[in-house]
Amino acid sequence: MRIFVALDIEEEIRTRIARFMDGIRGFVPDARWVRPESLHVTLKFVGEKPPEFAEEMKIALAAIKSPSFEIAFRGYGFFPNPNSPRVFWVGIEAGSSLAELAGCVDAALTKLGLEKEEHVYSPHLTLARGGGRSGSPHRQKGDAPNGIFGELQRRLSAMRVPEFGSMTATEFFIYQSHTGRGGSQYTKIERFAMKSPTHKEASQTQ
Numbered sequence: 001m002r003i004f005v006a007l008d009i010e011e012e013i014r015t016r017i018a019r020f021m022d023g024i025r026g027f028v029p030d031a032r033w034v035r036p037e038s039l040h041v042t043l044k045f046v047g048e049k050p051p052e053f054a055e056e057m058k059i060a061l062a063a064i065k066s067p068s069f070e071i072a073f074r075g076y077g078f079f080p081n082p083n084s085p086r087v088f089w090v091g092i093e094a095g096s097s098l099a100e101l102a103g104c105v106d107a108a109l110t111k112l113g114l115e116k117e118e119h120v121y122s123p124h125l126t127l128a129r130g131g132g133r134s135g136s137p138h139r140q141k142g143d144a145p146n147g148i149f150g151e152l153q154r155r156l157s158a159m160r161v162p163e164f165g166s167m168t169a170t171e172f173f174i175y176q177s178h179t180g181r182g183g184s185q186y187t188k189i190e191r192f193a194m195k196s197p198t199h200k201e202a203s204q205t206q
Contacts, residue, residue: 004175068168
């Protein structure tokens, strides 16, 4: 089974992003666009593992006691950079809380034998990938200046920075990925609740 750990996003935010995608996808007809219902905030990609490993993950991740936090979705960008774009994404703002949660997930799963993440956590929502190219946010062999998203970049530069709203992250999930004719579909196979911040913690984040 192909699995990963991620946050879900609220339906209202998903709908706003879907409308945004509908208005711009025509500027990059050759890109592979993500289906709005599949949007999520990845915390840790795991990959192909047997069901027994997923059970071990459930125990390890249940021990994480992360407080809930606010997360906002606004703006956009390109990986690895605007001059050599492979991935078009929506920006995420959550202070240090989101990166700390991702770090806790990474640490818990490293104890199960997974490799520790080498790169700094870079939260984003992938909207489109250029052709059949990698979706990695980090520079890859073969990356070079290109015009895959050129028309989209020109159009967006004349628009206001998009705002998609904010939400309180109160839970995260283990997802299973299923590859089908219409692309990947994701199923939640375990939920992990995050604790409400104490009054002292809430005051420190304000």
